[in-house]
Amino acid sequence: MDATGTDEVQFPRDLVDWAGHHSGGVKRLFDSHSGRPGKSLLRTNLISMLEAWAGHIASGKSETPRILLLVGGPGNGKTEAIEHTIKCMDRDLAAEGKLLDKLSEAFHPPAGQAVPRTIQADAGSLAAVTRPLELFVVQDASVTAGKEGRSAPELLVEEISLMLEGPESHIYLCCVNRGILDDALIYAVENKLKLPRNLLEAIARSVSLSSSAPSCWPLESFPTVASWPMDVESLLISPEVETPSPASALLKYATASEHWPGKEECPAGAACPFCHSQSLLTRQTHQEALLRILRWYELASGKRWSFRDLFSLLAYLLAGNQTGAQGQQDSPCKWAMHLVEQDGSGQLIKSPRVDQLTAIFHLATSGYQHALFHGWDSSVANLIRQDIKDLGLDKSLAQTRTLRGLQHFLTSRKNNYLPATIASLLDNLCNLLDPALASPDTEVAVSSRNQIKLGELDIRFSRSLAGGIDFVRKYQILSKIEIDLLKRLADADTLLSAPPVRRKRPTAANRLQRILRDFACRLVRRSICSRSAVVADSETLASFQQVVEEDDKGQSLYEVAKQVKELLNTRQGFEVSLTTTFGQPLPPSQRQATLIVQPRPVKMLPLSTQGRPRSPICFLHVGTGSSQQPIPLTYDLFKAVKELEKGLSPASLPRTVVALLDTTRARLSGPIVRDQEILMDAAIRLGTGGTEIGQSWDGFVATLGEGQQ
Incomplete structure (x- = not known):
């Protein structure tokens, strides 16, 4: 791990930039300030293959593919792979950085000029031992800059045709998404271009998930061509025996204690959900559980976490997704401090604002377990409001404020509160794996020595919140802010059990109690089960x-x-x-x-x-x-x-x-x-x-x- 600049890193503030819609989630060639938020190269099987390939090209080894296409959608690490390959080639040619400087200059034209589609460099003349070696780099095959008026598929067909017929000293590196590849094949078919058609068909077959997909490195019928599907291998699987998976390495860096404030340094103190999440995820067992959940989502959904998805996910889990007026803070920790202050001031006045009522709910559900499994039944918000009205509860009571806070919190969940780049992934993950839906017969660890069945948890919370809290609290597994919220919910539950309240509208009181107990039980299930990867259908x-x-x-x-x-x-x-x-x-x-x-x-x-x-x-x-x-x-x-x-x-x-x-x-x-x-x-x-x-x-x-x- 060749980390750089770690002394300047301050989490969770800097984690915000990891998101896909920020600078940290998008990589630009030879730009050290973009992409790679973990400050070090995340190794995959492809990286190892590219390192070996660059060495073979530099040494002039025969039968080495000289046309290389990296196929996949955005955020899959194509740009990172290209840059690392060029660095390896510069090293193996003993060019002493001259190849890197030349290409870096080409990829950073003067202001107002677009980066050309194809960058060409005479790599052989820059090597320690000069020889014919011309390098052509296409960072994004969907770009047409410098060749306006022609379509990207047409240009791709032209480039691979010229390379196939060109001399062996010509090396072609190209990043292409599957859509452009398919369009190029259609163009070749419509224009009856036999050679590029055969090549593109071979590439399309090789990068598919078919049971009969042939070799892609090199192609069976085109030994000078190699392709690689960037969106097939899971980033949650170790590429080699002694090498951690990219996701594991990234999570370890994101939770490293040296980048986070100490216990007494966080402005929100013990109530900070982000520092609490970091303290949990520094433990190896909890890290492995989170990674296992993410891998199970891939298996259950048939989808895959890309690099950009993982960057955005960790930013969301460890730094939140603050929006609106409450989110306008210098750092997530200060946002948490602001909510603590809002909650405290809301307890002292008779008519608190909505943000004061919901502050503790937002704090308690900002931990990584609740951010990951974020789904709540927002449809009951109107029922809560109507039942409070029907029961005639005094709004100045602390218990009523808790009920109103729950109502407004659930109402806020009707709006877009997830990062747009991974919202669909998080929704699907919650629907498939929510620990709230795990079998009651499943056992979950609550300490190093004790395990409980989820059914025991359900029974106690279904009878009374106070009994459920007493059962869980002795294991000291919940955070301070979670316990505080559960206590307030328990007080509201006790109020609804009081005969003077129940006599007015027994049905409304029962309904409110069911909503409270269901909310509390889901909160506890998610908090505990996520640490052990106990999810729905985990077996x-x-x-x-x-x-x-x-x-x-x-x-x-x-x-x-x-x-x-x-x-x-x-x-x-x-x-x-x-x-x-x-x-x-x-x-x-x-x-x-x-x-x-x-x-x-x-x-x-x-x-x-x-x-x-x-x-x-x-x-x-x-x-x-x-x-x-x-x-x-x-x-x-x-x-x-x-x-x-x-x-x-x-x-x-x-x-x-x-x-x-x-x-x-x-x-x-x-x-x-x-x-x-x-x-x-x-x-x-x-x-x-x-x-x-x-x-x-x-x-x-x-x-x-x-x-x-």
């Missing part, structure tokens, strides 16, 4: 992670294949409808005609990792011969298999799983009805009377339900 997610990442022998995948075989086939065999096509509704059962063949086998499908990143998806092989088809083992399919083992009825399978199975059956059915070998042992079942048509020695024979011919 299933852990099993799926093992299948995807660690099942080298295929034992777990083999068991899944057997279950999928049972889902695809019936007791009689594999059934093909002869009266409908895919997507049509089935006719009445008495009018159905079904072809029944031998059960279709389901096997593991080994995937090649030669010259390409490891696939984030496992595949199963269904069928034999011309009808065989690969199907992806999605999390929904895996979860369905696990739930079937526990007794779930096949009729209750999720729609996504049913659609996947129906599509697989349809793809198998077409070749089956044309395969004479399979049809030799097949039969056709007509209606519901048990009549079947099969083959005999002299033709076809119909067997009635009673066994008569």
Whole structure:
């Protein structure tokens, strides 16, 4: 870790700039003030490959690809990879920084001038031992600066055509997103450009997630060309045995104690949610739990955290996302201090403002656990307001102020309160993994020696908030501000239990108590469970992670294949409808005609990792011969298999799983009805009377339900 300038770093203030819409989240070539907020290179498998490639180019090693395309969307580290490659090339050529200076000057033109699309440098003349070596760099293939009037796809086709036909001393580095790559292929097809078409088709196949995707480094049919998908490998998996994952290295830097204020230095004191989050995440177990949750989200959603997403996420978890008048502070710690002052002043007046009423709620829910699992039922805000009115509660009472604060806090959640760059990711993560939805039978650690079942927590909070707080408080696992909020909620709960209040509107009092207890229980669940990665379906997610990442022998995948075989086939065999096509509704059962063949086998499908990143998806092989088809083992399919083992009825399978199975059956059915070998042992079942048509020695024979011919 070659960190620079660490003495000047002050967290959590400087974490704000990590967000994707700030300077820290966007990298510009040869600009030390942009990107790389962790101040050090985050190593991936691609970085190691690029270092080796730069050395091979500098040494003139034969059979080294000289055309390199890095494929992926924004925020995936393409610019960082290009810059590091050029630095390695400068070092291996012994150019003593001259190559870096030349390219840096080209990428920083005078004010008012755009950076050209293609930057060219005579790298060979700058080396210690001069030789022909011309370097062409395209930082962003969607740019057309310097070649206005022509489209980006057209320019890409022209560039790769010239490079393919050019001398071996020409080296081409290009960052391209998948959209431009597809448009370039369309351009080549429409203009009947055979060579670039074949190359672009090979690149598109190599960077896909198909089960049959070929090698991309180098391309099988173009050994002088290499490509690499930047959006496939997870940043939460270690690239090498002794190397931490990029996400782990980034989290460790963001929570390093030397960058944070001491216990007595934070202006908000013990009430600061950001310093408390940092103190929790300095512990290895809590760091691992957070990283595990983020990895499980990737597995459950099929999405991936990019570099920019991770930068924005850590900025949000450790520095918040303050907006409006309350957010206009020098640092997150001062924002927290401002809320502490607002809360204190609100306790001393009869008619506090909305920001004073909600201050403690914002403080308590700004910890990283509640920022990550941020969802609250904002639809009950109007019910709280109406119930307070119906019960005739005195607004000057502290308990009423707490209820009104909860109402206004939930109302504020109807607005946009998440960072725009990762709002959709955070919403999906909360919906999929919320600890509030974890099974009551799940055990969670509350201390180094003690574990409790979530069901025990639920029971106590459902009876009274005071009982729930007493149960949790003895483990000393909640923060000071969380305890303070829970105490106020408990006081409000006690008020609603008082006979004079309940007699007015028992239904309203009961409803308010249910809302309070549900809010408090969710708050405690999220605070405790996030530290141990106890989330919804955590056992299933852990099993799926093992299948995807660690099942080298295929034992777990083999068991899944057997279950999928049972889902695809019936007791009689594999059934093909002869009266409908895919997507049509089935006719009445008495009018159905079904072809029944031998059960279709389901096997593991080994995937090649030669010259390409490891696939984030496992595949199963269904069928034999011309009808065989690969199907992806999605999390929904895996979860369905696990739930079937526990007794779930096949009729209750999720729609996504049913659609996947129906599509697989349809793809198998077409070749089956044309395969004479399979049809030799097949039969056709007509209606519901048990009549079947099969083959005999002299033709076809119909067997009635009673066994008569």
